[in-house]
Amino acid sequence: MTDVHTKATRSKNMAAIKNRGTKPEKKLLFLLRKRGYSPLLNVKELPGTPDLVLPEYGVVIFVHGCFWHGHEDCKYFRLPATRPEFWLNKIMLSKQRDEECITQLFAENYRVAIFWECSLRSIPPHMVNFMLSGFDAWIHDASSVRIEFSSSTVF
């Protein structure tokens, strides 16, 4: 008996696994579902393809990787020693794109919550509740159109 998977299908499977969302997104999805929310995932019809959307609240949620989205003063944002200007330029462009998408979302009357990856990594359980209580309060405060959660706001 030979392996049923050819080399090609196996690498296709590997790619599928790799693309199946990053860990912090999955963690947030799990936490929000546990709290009674029913988020839609990866909504391509909206600017920036938000990771999670709560249509009944008009809220979109981005889970931002601290490196790729350039989280300032964050321990997860460290420029590589080689070609730092290349990375900095790349990150600046993605930050600029993020802000453009958020402006478009505001124009479409959405409110925007950003969860930085550092707020979801190795966070103690009581802090999770503290953070999500803050999120609940924000959800019901229509006067605030934008909120960000990071390890420095949470811990």
Ligand SMILES: [Zn+2]
């Ligand atoms: Zn961060």
